[in-house]
Amino acid sequence: MTQPQRDAFTSTFGVLVATLGSAVGLGNIWKFPSLTGSNGGAGFLLVYLLATLLVGLPVMIVETMLGRAARANAVTTFAQVAPPGQRWWTSIGWMGFAAALLILAFYSEVAGWVYAYIFKAMSGEIATTDPKIAGAVFSALVSDPLSSLVWQWIVLAVTGSIIMLGVAKGIEAVARKLMPLLFILLLVLCARSLTLPGAMPGLSFLFSPDFSKITPAVLLTALGLAFFKLSIGMGTMLTYGSYFRADQNIPLTTARVMLADLSVSLLAGIAIFPAVFAFGFEPAAGPSLVFMTIPAVFTAMPGGTFFMTIFFVLTAIASVGAMLSLLEVPVAILAERYGLGRKRAALYTIFMVALLGAPAALSSSLAADWTVFALKPFDLFDFLSSNILLPLGGILICLFVGWVYGLPELEKQLSNGGKLHNRTLVRTVFFLVRYLTPLSIAAVLLHGLGVF
Ligand code: TRP
Numbered sequence: 065m066t067q068p069q070r071d072a073f074t075s076t077f078g079v080l081v082a083t084l085g086s087a088v089g090l091g092n093i094w095k096f097p098s099l100t101g102s103n104g105g106a107g108f109l110l111v112y113l114l115a116t117l118l119v120g121l122p123v124m125i126v127e128t129m130l131g132r133a134a135r136a137n138a139v140t141t142f143a144q145v146a147p148p149g150q151r152w153w154t155s156i157g158w159m160g161f162a163a164a165l166l167i168l169a170f171y172s173e174v175a176g177w178v179y180a181y182i183f184k185a186m187s188g189e190i191a192t193t194d195p196k197i198a199g200a201v202f203s204a205l206v207s208d209p210l211s212s213l214v215w216q217w218i219v220l221a222v223t224g225s226i227i228m229l230g231v232a233k234g235i236e237a238v239a240r241k242l243m244p245l246l247f248i249l250l251l252v253l254c255a256r257s258l259t260l261p262g263a264m265p266g267l268s269f270l271f272s273p274d275f276s277k278i279t280p281a282v283l284l285t286a287l288g289l290a291f292f293k294l295s296i297g298m299g300t301m302l303t304y305g306s307y308f309r310a311d312q313n314i315p316l317t318t319a320r321v322m323l324a325d326l327s328v329s330l331l332a333g334i335a336i337f338p339a340v341f342a343f344g345f346e347p348a349a350g351p352s353l354v355f356m357t358i359p360a361v362f363t364a365m366p367g368g369t370f371f372m373t374i375f376f377v378l379t380a381i382a383s384v385g386a387m388l389s390l391l392e393v394p395v396a397i398l399a400e401r402y403g404l405g406r407k408r409a410a411l412y413t414i415f416m417v418a419l420l421g422a423p424a425a426l427s428s429s430l431a432a433d434w435t436v437f438a439l440k441p442f443d444l445f446d447f448l449s450s451n452i453l454l455p456l457g458g459i460l461i462c463l464f465v466g467w468v469y470g471l472p473e474l475e476k477q478l479s480n481g482g483k484l485h486n487r488t489l490v491r492t493v494f495f496l497v498r499y500l501t502p503l504s505i506a507a508v509l510l511h512g513l514g515v516f
Pocket of ligand 1: 086087088089090091092167291292293294295296297298300386387389390
């Protein structure tokens with residue numbers, strides 16, 4: 065097997081931006097608000113913050129570290145760093161392969177809705193603050209089998225061509241320039257939402273916790289969101305870590321990405337929930353929440369149609385960065401392990417996602433009755449990936465680093481061979497991933513699934 069010359073990020077800043085490009089996406093704009101709304105608000109937010117800090121960050125640090133240490137894809141990495149005779153650790157990489165396909169299957173559908181909403185914003189069809197009209201427009205889109213499928217295919221064609229044309233770097237350069245704009249638009253939305261009459265209940269929904277609403281299932285959902293948001297538990301950060309420079313400060317970079325990512329989510333929450341209560345939307349509406357509320361806030365401000373269109377364009381661009389990082393896991397595995405070449409590896413991956421994605425896209429129409437554990441394909445893929453595969457991947461990565469890889473190697477990698485003086489930090493991370501983090505993930509996972 066010939067190893068192609070590996071691409072690497074060229075600057076410290078470039079690494080930060082690319083990693084942020086993976087983290088920030090529909091997870092912030094769509095998943096975070098939908099889940100916060102349907103899981104009771106502030107209590108969920110609190111658990112999600114704790115999960116991000118205590119579980120997400122340590123996993124993100126060690127996962128990135130492993131990729132940089134081995135400089136290989138998610139499967140090959142474990143084949144290299146695991147001791148001889150312990151090949152089974154490579155199953156973490158294959159689990160990541162499966163998780164990537166499952167996530168892409170529903171992610172590409174949500175991205176399809178975003179693309180569709182760009183045109184609905186331009187036509188003025190969604191310029192309404194009336195929950196009934198907004199809901200009807202959304203249901204019309206998702207319950208039409210043909211348009212659901214076609215929008216998903218358009219998303220896959222766009223993302224696939226970016227990978228195959230090898231223009232990902234160009235796109236990321238564009239995204240880097242445009243993301244500050246998304247941030248500013250979110251700030252404007254927050255200002256408008258907060259000054260709507262009747263906005264206060266929305267703020268207290270988001271910030272004053274009702275602890276009785278924190279059930280085991282809510283805990284698991286918050287944990288799953290923490291993994292999903294940071295792109296961890298399935299090899300994305302591992303694969304990105306393999307492109308990190310040797311002198312990159314991993315703990316610092318990951319902590320910065322985490323903070324930036326959290327602030328985007330919080331802004332999205334503050335833009336949405338005051339408006340939900342002010343206009344009489346249903347906070348627990350689920351996946352449709354964002355698609356109804358965001359247009360309503362824009363409608364309530366001057367130049368609404370114009371800014372709404374820009375907002376959906378920027379969200380579509382943000383989703384590209386996240387999807388590229390998801391695709392990178394299977395593509396790197398197929399290309400490097402089977403010598404396929406990136407183009408063909410990308411083509412095969414896109415094809416698998418289209419197959420798996422069809423039932424997800426048809427979840428509100430033709431495939432609405434294809435339920436497993438009462439979950440439609442769309443929700444099943446989301447649940448299986450975020451709430452099971454990612455936490456499981458997280459546990460295994462922690463156990464590997466804590467019990468097999470060991471402290472001396474971890475210290476060498478995280479201190480960049482002794483150049484960074486961060487001994488206490490490294491020891492804290494080691495203690496967390498050896499004991500606390502895998503135990504808490506396991507407890508939340510088993511409890512959330514009702515095992516005990
Ligand atoms: N974090 C991205 C978002 O919030 C989605 C994503 C990209 C992802 N890569 C991932 C989720 C890897 C889980 C694992 O939109």
